Amino acid sequence: MQAQRFLITGTAQEEKTNAAVEFASVALLRPDSTGISAVTTDENGKFTIKAREAGKYLVKLSFVGFTPVVKAVELTAENDSIGLGTIVMKSSDNILKGATVSAVAAKVEQKDDTTMFNASAYRVPEGSTLESLVKQLPGVEVDDDGTIKWNGKTVTEFLINGKDFFKGDTQTAMKNLPTDLVNKIKAYDKKSDYAEQTGIDDGEETTVLDITTKRELNESWITNVDLAYGNKDRYSGRIFATRFTDRTRVTVFGAANNTNDQGFGGPRGFGRGQGGLTATKNAGLDFSWESKKTKKENGHIEVGGNVRYNHSDNDLISSSNSETFLTSGSTSSFSNSRNFSSSARTNVYSAFRLQWNPDTMTTITFRPSYTFSKSRNNGNNSSATFSDDPYTKTTGDPLEEIFRENVIQNNPELYALLVNTNERQSLGESESHSLSGTLNIVRKLNSKGRNVSLRARAGWGKSESESFSISSINFNESTGKPSSFLNQYSNTPGKNWNLSTRLGYVEPLGKNWYGELRYQYSYKYTDSNRSRYNLNELASDAFRQEHADLFAEDPELEGELAGFGSTNSYPIGTLPTRNDLLNYVRDLNNSQYATYKYFEHTATAGVRYNSETIRFNAGVDFNPEKTKMRYNRPGQHIDTLITRDVFMVSPQVRFRYKFSKTTNLDINYRGSASQPSMTDLLAVVDDSNPLNISMGNPGLKPSWNNNLFVRYNGYDPTRQRTIMAGMHATQTINSVSNNMVYDPATGVRYVRPENINGNWNARAMFMFNSALGAKKLFNINNFLAFRYDNSVGYISTKTASATPTPNPVNMILKEAAVSGPENEEGSYNYYNRLFNAASAASEKNTTRTLGFDENLNLTYRATWFDVSLLGRLNYQHARATIQENANMDTWNFAYGASTNVNLPWGMSISTDIRMTSRRGYSDQSMNTNELVWNAQIAQSFLKKKAATISIQFYDILHRQSNVSRTLTATQRTDTWSNAINSYFMVHFIYKLNIFNGSAGNKSGEKEGVRMGPPNMQGPGGMPARPMGPPMGGGMGGGRYF
Incomplete structure (x- = not known):
């Protein structure tokens, strides 16, 4: 016999505005006011609370800023369901004065596909920003670089009350939004504008954290100022002001600090923070406004956007030691390095959103954005490569010791392991601008789900970067290989633009079934050039002899150009006073000029089923695409037009089952193909770094990616208990790995990309969060994760210095060490021979973790x-x-x-x-x-x-x-x-x-x-x-x- 169910329902409504009171606490109490269970109202103010048996009860509704309401009810076998109707809640005059409510808020709740965290269940330091709260949320991880992950998925946006908040920038909210404003945080996968307006899943979901603010703060200006100073000249300052209403929001902030802006997160991690010393300055404005008309009325308008500025300076000191695994038994190549760098970066970003409903059947959305970025980087790096572990030959720092004078006499055993050293200075500057816009138009053709849609996108970008490097490379004296000095300058301008248009049509096919057809055309153009110059050649004897007429015309030229040589008398970033001199020392082998034109057609066919408990959609994309690249590399006599035509098929299936309002299962599969870059397919060699020589591979194949995601969410409001279980698996077929041939005598690495199979990984997660005790004053949270990585790569080919029989790899390496490639025109064929000879010795190493x-x-x-x-x-x-x-x-x-x-x-x-x-x-x-x-x-x-x-x-x-x-x-x-x-x-x-x-x-x-x-x-x-x-x-x- 089925047990009888006792239900109490109702709707909470604000007295003055008649608006629904969302997330109000609804407690079921015994007549003596002891608690039994609790729920919260939904976005419409509605609630349903269950009792286990017949009897007399009290139902108490409470929310900060409102006077609690208590209703007496009696459930019997004959009257097992009671509807309280609309319960009016009056605003309280004692706003935020520390009123105590007997019910304890649940830390985690689940509703459909949304996980909700009650801010009141977590405690943070006075004056904390959102970061302090987010780091405590079960299932949420914040990496050292600030990346936020929820159940393994990267969070890309924050919303406030469902509206964009500094769209695309999670750090602004994390570092500046005061926790005082937060009522709840919702975590879910947000659909694209197209999917929200049509109900069709287009696969462009983004994982978001949606901040619900305290309702009692509506129509109020909230301002926070935080000024701080500490020892070691640490400082921090922040001002944040915002105003919310039901229809508008405006937020301004400004902040500056030199504390790495770390926030306070509690002792949850393993204690490794952001590297370097960083000082930041940032400011921003974010706003949203919507008309009084509802979204279903003619003339409804929503406007929103933001502008933000950020400047950061970073000083980094780092040291590393690495071991590269080689094929010769269990031997390896070892390297140590130390780096001193400073950087400065400035970013300005603005984005806006306009949504207009000209009538009840049409929705128009437009999103423009603009980005400006400028950066400057300085670096000094010292490194050394060893044939064996250098720590076995010294008790100190091997890098420091190897650069000391008389190291050969003081520590001959350590020097015997030395392969090469490299002292390098670097300087880089870059600037970029980008502008983009997206227009969405959706027209409903009837009330049964038939609609037609149009999406148009356009973008433009321009960039300019300059880089300088000065390197001094020395080899172990036993090799007889001479030292190398390089003073290089590169200029890399670029520009691009793109446009795309997509048409979609949705047709009802029957009860709860819908079919979809989409067609998209995309065009992209990219102009990418790189001019590289060897400034050290200006100081060479060969240059003076070849261009004697220049020195005859200008007697002071010789003294000026001598400073670009190994004496290095000029600071890095110096160019000759005569710009025409650069043309004489252009590195034709490593300068390249390329334009890309990309044409893509995408036809999509899909089917969708929606019911109260099941949501299912399946579809497939058909992608014929053409890429044209005009490529010129003068020094290697390449001037060609390359065309690539490919046809890709990408399936996707998603199944979601709702067991109840608080329990659901989500299964999602996607398959996709990715093409190797066009430049990786070229038969060219890049030897601008004499210790790392790379080449293309015309034989590269496309890669195929399989992604499967499964997640179960369950929530018991009576016990305040949440369970989440999930699994995520990825597999890549024909993934690209760098195959490397290593010269043990000089430490030179020859690299070529190759396809390889066997890379896959899986991750399983389980979260359990529950209140404990009759009064629920205890809470336990457990998050358990397993991961398995099957990582496959080519192990470097290390050739012995001497072998009983001739080895083709050794022979080519020996030839290269003595005389280099016979001529520039045959350089690719030359190195290709090396890799073909080495392929038999190359081995696949699989690391299972x-x-x-x-x-x-x-x-x-x-x-x-x-x-x-x-x-x-x-x-x-x-x-x-x-x-x-x-x-x-x-x-x-x-x-x-x-x-x-x-x-x-x-x-x-x-x-x-x-x-x-x-x-x-x-x-x-x-x-x-x-x-x-x-x-x-x-x-x-x-x-x-x-x-x-x-x-x-x-x-x-x-x-x-x-x-x-x-x-x-x-x-x-x-x-x-x-x-x-x-x-x-x-x-x-x-x-x-x-x-x-x-x-x-x-x-x-x-x-x-x-x-x-x-x-x-x-x-x-x-x-x-x-x-x-x-x-x-x-x-x-x-x-x-």
Whole structure:
């Protein structure tokens, strides 16, 4: 016999505006006010809450900024379903004054395809920005470079209340949006404009985080100012102001800092931050507006856009040592390098959006954008290549020792391993402009789903870059190979433009079934040139002899040009005063001039099924495309027009099943082809870097990619329990890998791209988040991930210095070392012979890597304090089929605790401590224990606690390091970089809020209000979340200096 269901339904509505109250808390209570279960209202203000048995109950609706409403109900066997109808909620005069609600907000909720995080369930430090909150969300990862991933998918946009917010730039929201404004964060895959307007999945989804702001802040100006200064001349300043209404939003911000803008994330990771010392300055304006008419009415208009400016300066010091795996048994090539670089970058970006409904059946959307970018980079690099592990011959830094005078006498064993050294200076400058626009027009032909659509796109771009490099290359004296000095200059202008037009038609085929046909034509034009000049030739004897007439005309010319030689008396970036002299030293072999014309036709046929529980769509793209390239490389006597015609078929299938409003399954498959670049298909050689000579391969084949994604989401609102399970697998057929022939005597690498098979990877994820205890004051979150990578690459061919029988590879290498290619015209054939001879010795190395990642977090949260225990374990097991040196079993684990205390007089204290450990690395300097302790104390004061002073201490014990390891099928690299280490900062935070709508004081009185997350607010506001790790610090052991 089926158990009886007892249901209570209703709709929450705001008294003054009759608008639905979204995300209001609905609690089912016993008559003595003890809690049973809780849900939240949906975007229409509706709710359904279940009871397990008949009886008398209280239904309590609450939301910050509104007076709670309590309704008494009685469920019986005869009356098992009660509709409360519309429940009017009155706005409260006591806005944001720390009212306490008995129900505890769930950390994670699931509704259809959307995962929702309640901001009130997470605690962050006073004055924190969105980054502090996002880093705590279950299933969300923030990489060291700022990349945000949700369940393994990269987040590309932030929205606010469903509207674009600095579109395409996630860092602006992460670094500047105050957490005080956030009510919920929704994570989902956002459809394109076309898909939203037609209901047809065009495969152009973007993963977004959608910020829902606190409703009580509507029609109010919210302003935050945060100024800070610390030891070591660290500074930070930020101002953020915004105003929201139901139809408009405007946001302005400005910020400057020299702290790597790290944010505070809590002790969740392994403590490696952004490398280098970075100072940034940025500012922006974002707005949105829509007319009073609804989207379904004639004349509805939406307008939005943003303008932002960013400037950053970075100073980076890094050291690395790498091992390249070779085919000769278990031997390898080793290299060490040290790099000092500084860079400056300026970006200006603007984007706008206009949507207009001229009538109820037509939607027109237009999106223009403009980008400007300018950068300058300076670098100094020293490197050395060794035939064996140099650390076996010295207890110090091999790189530092090899560049000392008298190294041959002081450490002959280390010098015996030396292959070559390279000291290089570099300078680069670039500037680019781009302009683009997209127009979408959708016309519904009836109410049953028939529609026709048009999309048009156009874009234009222009760029200019200059680069200089000065290199001094020396070889081991035993090779007899002379030193090489290069002073090079390159100029690379470029321009491009593109346009495309797409027509689509959707036809209802029956109940819930729809068919779709689309056709798209695309055209792209690119002009890409590179002129390279060998400035050192201006100082050569050969140049003086060949152009004696120039020196006769200008007696001072010889003295001027001598500075471009090995004496290097000019600073990098210097060009001769006479521009015509560059024409004499143009590197014709490595200068190239190319124009590309790309024509593509795409025909798409698809079918879609939509019902209350099932969403299914399948389609296939047919892509005939033609590419024409006019290519000129004067020194290699190539001036040709190349045409490539290909036909590609790309299928896609997606199935989504909704078990309930809170439980669903999503399966998505896509197949796609990718073509090798046209320049990789050319029979040309690039020897501008004498230590790395590359060539094209006309025999390259297209690659095929298979992608499968499966995800299950379930949420139990009664237990506040969320379960997510997912799997993502990718496979590439005919992927491109660089095959390399290595000369052990000189360290010269000869590289050619080759197709290779066997590359695939899979990732499985499981997340469990649940409240615990009768009052749900405890919470447990577990995120578990497995990954398997099957990485295939060509192992470098290392040839022995002597063999019993003649070896064709050795013979060619020996010939090249003595006399080089016989002539320039035959250089490609010459190197092609080398690769063909080496192909028999080349081997495929497969590295199979199994990874395991476990994150566990247990939190107890009371009214005035909270405490969390955190743990993370990462294990990596790697095995190589050929190179045993690539085998490794490494463990990275971290564990720690954090606590926050709010005291009645407006003081909050936060601290966290974390131990991070590494094990299993062959380099013992990486097997470290790092105990990192951070703390913050904050005091609020002035009327309504409008001002706060806080002191933040980073890495109090000076134990943070900044080291990393990467492993591929062909190479292992360990890297150390400088970073901002332990320091402290004093912050002054002031909040000026002007309430002039229904949420606050109608008179527009200025109020300094200390905002906190809604619900569960203790005395004096929410306790602060502890600070996360600083961005690095420490030096990480002797191998990284």
